[in-house]
Amino acid sequence: MHPYRTRxxxxxxxxxxxxxxxxxxWVYRKRDHGQLLFIDLRDHYGLTQVVIQxxxxxxxxxxxxxLESVITVTGAVVARSPETVNPNLATGEIELVAEAIQVLxxxxxxxxxxxxxxxxxxxxxxxxxYLDLRRERLxxxxxxxxxxxxxxxxxxxxxxxxxxQTPILTSSSPEGARDYLVPxxxxxxxxxxxxxxxxQFKQLxxxxxxxxxxxxxxxxxxxxxxxxxxxxEFYQLDLEMAFATQDDVFVxxxxxxxxxxxxxxxxxxxxxxxxRIPYAEAMLKxxxxxxxxxxxxxxxxxxxxxxxxxxxxxxxxxxQGGIVRAIPVGKIAAQxxxxxxxxxxxxxxxxAKGLAYLVWTDAGVKGPIVKxxxxxxxxxxxxxxxVHASDVVFFVCDRPREVNRITADLRVKLAQDLKLIDEGxxxxxxxxxxxxxxxxxxxxxxxxxxxxxxxxxxxxxALEEQDPLAIxxxxxxxxxxxxxxxxxxxxxxxxxxMYRAFALAGYDQQAxxxxxxxxxxxxxxxxxxxxxxxxxxxxxxxLLANEANIRExxxxxxxxxxxxxxxxxxxxVTEKQLRELHLKLxxxxxxxxxxxxxDTRRQPGE
Numbered sequence: 001m002h003p004y005r006t007r008x009x010x011x012x013x014x015x016x017x018x019x020x021x022x023x024x025x026w027v028y029r030k031r032d033h034g035q036l037l038f039i040d041l042r043d044h045y046g047l048t049q050v051v052i053q054x055x056x057x058x059x060x061x062x063x064x065x066x067l068e069s070v071i072t073v074t075g076a077v078v079a080r081s082p083e084t085v086n087p088n089l090a091t092g093e094i095e096l097v098a099e100a101i102q103v104l105x106x107x108x109x110x111x112x113x114x115x116x117x118x119x120x121x122x123x124x125x126x127x128x129x130y131l132d133l134r135r136e137r138l139x140x141x142x143x144x145x146x147x148x149x150x151x152x153x154x155x156x157x158x159x160x161x162x163x164x165q166t167p168i169l170t171s172s173s174p175e176g177a178r179d180y181l182v183p184x185x186x187x188x189x190x191x192x193x194x195x196x197x198x199x200q201f202k203q204l205x206x207x208x209x210x211x212x213x214x215x216x217x218x219x220x221x222x223x224x225x226x227x228x229x230x231x232x233e234f235y236q237l238d239l240e241m242a243f244a245t246q247d248d249v250f251v252x253x254x255x256x257x258x259x260x261x262x263x264x265x266x267x268x269x270x271x272x273x274x275x276r277i278p279y280a281e282a283m284l285k286x287x288x289x290x291x292x293x294x295x296x297x298x299x300x301x302x303x304x305x306x307x308x309x310x311x312x313x314x315x316x317x318x319x320q321g322g323i324v325r326a327i328p329v330g331k332i333a334a335q336x337x338x339x340x341x342x343x344x345x346x347x348x349x350x351x352a353k354g355l356a357y358l359v360w361t362d363a364g365v366k367g368p369i370v371k372x373x374x375x376x377x378x379x380x381x382x383x384x385x386x387v388h389a390s391d392v393v394f395f396v397c398d399r400p401r402e403v404n405r406i407t408a409d410l411r412v413k414l415a416q417d418l419k420l421i422d423e424g425x426x427x428x429x430x431x432x433x434x435x436x437x438x439x440x441x442x443x444x445x446x447x448x449x450x451x452x453x454x455x456x457x458x459x460x461x462a463l464e465e466q467d468p469l470a471i472x473x474x475x476x477x478x479x480x481x482x483x484x485x486x487x488x489x490x491x492x493x494x495x496x497x498m499y500r501a502f503a504l505a506g507y508d509q510q511a512x513x514x515x516x517x518x519x520x521x522x523x524x525x526x527x528x529x530x531x532x533x534x535x536x537x538x539x540x541x542x543l544l545a546n547e548a549n550i551r552e553x554x555x556x557x558x559x560x561x562x563x564x565x566x567x568x569x570x571x572x573v574t575e576k577q578l579r580e581l582h583l584k585l586x587x588x589x590x591x592x593x594x595x596x597x598x599d600t601r602r603q604p605g606e
Contacts, residue, residue: 347396396410
């Protein structure tokens with residue numbers, strides 16, 4: 001017989017009754033009934049109830065065992081009595097009557113209970129992550145992660161893609177976040193960078209003649225944590241296609257995502273083809289390029305109407321380049337005044353100067369700004385916002401960027417407070433036609449809006465003849481329930497078009513050659529049209545597991561301060577290691593030292 005186990009804790013069934021078995025696992029729960037001791041034994045595969053009779057020599061030893069101790073149990077499989085059968089447990093028809101127990105590893109005092117349903121303090125959970133991962137929900141999330149990744153690989157291979165690995169140690173490249181730098185021992189004063197994405201390498205694979213590339217790629221970005229973003233590292237389904245149009249990329253991504261969610265999700269989802277929403281439309285209707293389509297609220301632009309109104313608070317802002325966005329919400333006119341007051345305070349907390357609104361009742365239109373509007377203007381608002389009796393329309397007026405930010409938040413806030421979000425479905429969409437350029441609000445300069453390597457719609461002709469702010473790029477995002485799964489683009493593979501695009505953003509040819517010489521040189525030697533995308537694995541899993549925080553689907557995540565509390569990273573290094581790397585530390589002063597050096601007040605006697 002195997003020294004540890006002959007079966008797993010999730011394997012035994014009624015067909016095994018009267019057989020002998022040996023199980024190994026962790027003591028999950030104990031129940032002392034006086035004459036009998038019950039232990040729920042848990043391993044990776046499941047849970048089996050073990051019965052220990054009082055005449056066994058190991059009975060007292062078993063009573064003293066701490067939870068989470070590792071043991072092996074040998075015994076006979078017997079049927080549970082009918083009243084004790086557990087239909088919610090795969091092994092619920094049987095139990096193992098112990099004939100021998102061996103303690104493989106006793107457990108000391110636990111920092112938190114493993115069988116608790118509630119989450120404890122996050123830092124404590126991350127410090128003892130190996131214990132946290134024993135909990136059923138977390139353990140299931142990580143198992144699901146492995147299954148989803150294996151499924152994605154299989155699906156990509158079936159679609160004619162091949163998996164290639166790209167370098168981890170590479171050169172620094174502007175990807176929108178800070179690089180993690182690695183000093184070189186053999187090249188003093190020079191550094192590698194961990195890749196923020198395999199972007200340039202996958203494009204070079206297309207230039208090299210490969211046709212369909214994918215990789216479950218690790219990416220590294222020194223950026224702050226968010227609920228849907230883990231600091232440090234993350235994984236993405238990185239893919240690139242040669243001789244591909246935007247539609248070709250969409251077909252592949254929709255196939256893969258639909259297959260994954262059909263296989264692993266308990267919720268329905270909208271089937272492909274997913275809706276395509278131009279960026280300008282998304283900003284108008286939802287205030288964001290990450291719209292949650294489960295929310296049945298679509299906004300309207302009423303700038304022109306209020307420009308001609310008697311509401312001077314809005315008119316003066318419009319004359320300075322502001323806009324007015326209306327948020328119509330149905331059937332909430334009966335809400336108490338406190339609802340509107342709290343929402344107004346919330347809007348002010350977001351930076352809004354206030355929150356105007358109109359209420360349509362059977363007796364007519366009411367609201368703080370109704371006296372500033374003519375009957376014709378009120379009728380126009382009702383028509384444009386498709387208002388009916390008992391509806392309310394909220395209004396925000398400010399600079400376009402601020403209006404979008406505030407109204408996007410208010411739309412979600414209203415949906416949450418009024419319980420308008422359909423929690424039982426996944427709603428996918430594409431956001432397309434992103435602007436190639438935008439104007440920097442501080443400097444007034446033309447800058448790239450998103451990915452500088454995207455192909456501008458209209459190519460060289462658009463760059464030479466159109467207003468830069470009117471040029472759209474072949475760039476697209478895939479969104480699900482308000483979560484951005486990925487950005488992608490059809491790439492700019494023409495050096496001359498690239499030089500021209502960068503010139504509009506203030507970069508001369510020399511600067512482009514210095515920063516992106518590898519890519520430019522490759523494009524001069526025969527580059528196919530190509531495009532791709534990279535959906536985030538962690539975010540996909542977060543949605544599938546119905547988790548609000550991405551750390552719940554990552555085995556060993558960092559905390560919000562980018563610290564690994566379990567392994568003690570980041571950590572100091574020895575002087576010898578620094579010398580080998582030709583480095584010296586220039587640490588910022590400690591808070592108490594900073595106070596001493598910055599205190600310029602005169603002291604007595606000066």
